[in-house]
Amino acid sequence: MARESESGLPIEPVYGPDTLAGWDPAEKLGEPGSYPFTRGVYPSMYTGRPWTMRQYAGFGTAVESNARYQQLIANGTMGLSVAFDLPTQMGHDSDAPIASGEVGKVGVAIDSVDDMRILFGGIPLDKVSTSMTINAPAALLLLMYQLVGEEQGVPADKLTGTIQNDVLKEYIARGTYIFPPKPSLRLIADIFKYCRAEIPKWNTISISGYHMAEAGASPAQEIAFTLADGIEYVRTAVAAGMDVDDFAPRLSFFFVSRTTILEEVAKFRAARRIWARVMRDEFGAKNPKSLMLRFHTQTAGVQLTAQQPEVNLVRVAVQGLAAVLGGTQSLHTNSFDEAIALPTDKSARLALRTQQVLAYETDVTATVDPFAGSYVVERMTDEVEAAAVELMERVEELGGAVSAIEHGFQKGEIERSAYRIAQETDSGERVVVGVNRFQVETEDPYEPLRVDPAIEAQQAARLATLRAERDQPAVDAALAELKKAAEGEANVLYPMKDALKARATVGEVCGALREVWGTYVPTDAF
Numbered sequence: 001m002a003r004e005s006e007s008g009l010p011i012e013p014v015y016g017p018d019t020l021a022g023w024d025p026a027e028k029l030g031e032p033g034s035y036p037f038t039r040g041v042y043p044s045m046y047t048g049r050p051w052t053m054r055q056y057a058g059f060g061t062a063v064e065s066n067a068r069y070q071q072l073i074a075n076g077t078m079g080l081s082v083a084f085d086l087p088t089q090m091g092h093d094s095d096a097p098i099a100s101g102e103v104g105k106v107g108v109a110i111d112s113v114d115d116m117r118i119l120f121g122g123i124p125l126d127k128v129s130t131s132m133t134i135n136a137p138a139a140l141l142l143l144m145y146q147l148v149g150e151e152q153g154v155p156a157d158k159l160t161g162t163i164q165n166d167v168l169k170e171y172i173a174r175g176t177y178i179f180p181p182k183p184s185l186r187l188i189a190d191i192f193k194y195c196r197a198e199i200p201k202w203n204t205i206s207i208s209g210y211h212m213a214e215a216g217a218s219p220a221q222e223i224a225f226t227l228a229d230g231i232e233y234v235r236t237a238v239a240a241g242m243d244v245d246d247f248a249p250r251l252s253f254f255f256v257s258r259t260t261i262l263e264e265v266a267k268f269r270a271a272r273r274i275w276a277r278v279m280r281d282e283f284g285a286k287n288p289k290s291l292m293l294r295f296h297t298q299t300a301g302v303q304l305t306a307q308q309p310e311v312n313l314v315r316v317a318v319q320g321l322a323a324v325l326g327g328t329q330s331l332h333t334n335s336f337d338e339a340i341a342l343p344t345d346k347s348a349r350l351a352l353r354t355q356q357v358l359a360y361e362t363d364v365t366a367t368v369d370p371f372a373g374s375y376v377v378e379r380m381t382d383e384v385e386a387a388a389v390e391l392m393e394r395v396e397e398l399g400g401a402v403s404a405i406e407h408g409f410q411k412g413e414i415e416r417s418a419y420r421i422a423q424e425t426d427s428g429e430r431v432v433v434g435v436n437r438f439q440v441e442t443e444d445p446y447e448p449l450r451v452d453p454a455i456e457a458q459q460a461a462r463l464a465t466l467r468a469e470r471d472q473p474a475v476d477a478a479l480a481e482l483k484k485a486a487e488g489e490a491n492v493l494y495p496m497k498d499a500l501k502a503r504a505t506v507g508e509v510c511g512a513l514r515e516v517w518g519t520y521v522p523t524d525a526f
């Protein structure tokens with residue numbers, strides 16, 4: 001009997017040569033590193049260079065987070081990935097009343113360039129690539145990174161990294177939006193233009209399906225809604241006067257990796273194929289780099305369990321393997337204790353070691369796209385692709401990603417899928433080891449890492465000093481210039497950089513933009 005995949009597609013007990021009757025490898029696969037990039041974006045893939053091991057980290061103040069980055073680098077991490085706390089992500093200072101209780105909790109607290117300097121102290125910015133999970137205030141954090149680079153004597157064209165900068169999925173699944181869609185998209189176009197001119201090696205956006213998957217999206221939904229968001233960003237930049245090949249090579253993506261290896265590999269391959277086709281046929285991109293879907297992967301946090309947490313080590317290894325077999329460019333493997341608390345030093349190291357085992361002790365990196373030609377994986381790649389394309393067409397029928405968001409379409413579809421998963425788990429039809437089967441009577445005690453609540457007062461004191469020391473008229477003038485640009489059509493990043501250099505805070509800069517652009521109120525709010 002056929003089993004259902006996570007996308008609700010049938011998985012037959014046996015596949016054979018008939019499965020691929022009429023299937024044309026030249027059309028469906030091509031060569032690795034060539035259109036339609038099913039087999040991966042680089043001809044040599046991991047035989048030429050391993051993926052970037054990039055562990056997402058950050059908590060407390062810049063001092064604690066810097067220590068964690070130094071430790072990850074010493075342990076062999078290949079790129080940094082910064083987690084910011086919620087006040088920073090929402091554009092508030094640590095001393096704002098709304099920030100109370102959240103400072104430094106889910107990431108590092110950054111209020112000004114003074115904090116950013118500490119965060120990257122002793123880390124040469126021309127030697128490391130840095131991802132920053134920041135969305136509505138992405139421009140601010142990017143500019144502060146550039147300012148720290150300048151202080152280190154690193155020219156902007158040597159900086160490499162990624163800002164998440166994907167506001168559309170914030171409306172759909174993640175929630176850290178500030179401004180309404182129209183000014184948010186204008187800001188994103190300003191970022192694309194600024195990076196093209198000033199920081200050409202920067203990946204300007206990480207168009208993310210991860211959070212939709214965490215909210216319950218199926219693999220087909222995850223790639224469909226993410227690629228539909230990607231299409232909206234491309235349309236925005238083209239409408240803002242950019243040539244598609246001037247910005248598309250620096251678009252990047254971010255997906256989840258679940259324990260269902262076969263379907264995940266199919267999903268990654270299908271996503272590459274759809275994106276290459278859309279960019280070539282719909283947008284007329286000519287540069288092969290514009291057609292390449294490059295992506296980061298994080299193992300599925302939602303599949304981790306608080307019960308018998310060591311079992312998560314096994315899940316993460318399986319999920320990481322799926323990402324590697326699917327050709328990821330960059331990978332974060334979760335720590336086994338992440339369902340409970342922030343990772344400890346030891347659990348963060350074990351997570352990185354999991355990637356190192358995959359890279360250096362297995363043979364899956366010895367050959368490109370090992371599943372190519374597999375009856376089941378090729379069939380699933382076609383089927384996930386078809387299911388995703390159908391969903392993308394429904395988004396188009398609703399007028400594109402923003403309009404579909406306003407209709408509540410993506411959220412509604414994801415919620416239906418989440419409900420199905422919850423029902424299957426409750427009924428025991430979906431086995432979750434240690435939760436609805438194979439439980440133990442008593443769980444081992446576990447001492448989680450906790451963030452010191454005193455850091456909120458420390459950050460507030462730092463802000464008071466900063467406000468007392470800085471040249472306030474210069475800050476006021478720079479913020480006024482920023483508002484003028486936001487009201488008109490000039491690129492806001494140039495006056496924003498001046499304001500941040502004058503030590504304006506994250507809350508002040510975002511506050512100035514809020515005054516001009518307003519804030520987003522979701523259509524389904526009550």
Ligand SMILES: C[C@H](C(=O)O)C(=O)SCCNC(=O)CCNC(=O)[C@H](O)C(C)(C)COP(=O)(O)OP(=O)(O)OC[C@H]1O[C@@H](n2cnc3c(N)ncnc32)[C@H](O)[C@@H]1OP(=O)(O)O
Binds near residue numbers: 047048083
């Ligand atoms: C859940 C949580 C939350 O909600 O808070 C989150 O969001 S965490 C979210 C965390 N997000 C992230 O960490 C996102 C990370 N994203 C990225 O790092 C990027 O966007 C990425 C996916 C494009 C990966 O970039 P990367 O620099 O690591 O890797 P690349 O693939 O670009 O490789 C680096 C350079 O090596 C070259 N290169 C790589 N492999 C090969 C190969 N086999 N042959 C030849 N060249 C190669 C590339 O062309 C590139 O150079 P050149 O550039 O010169 O071509």
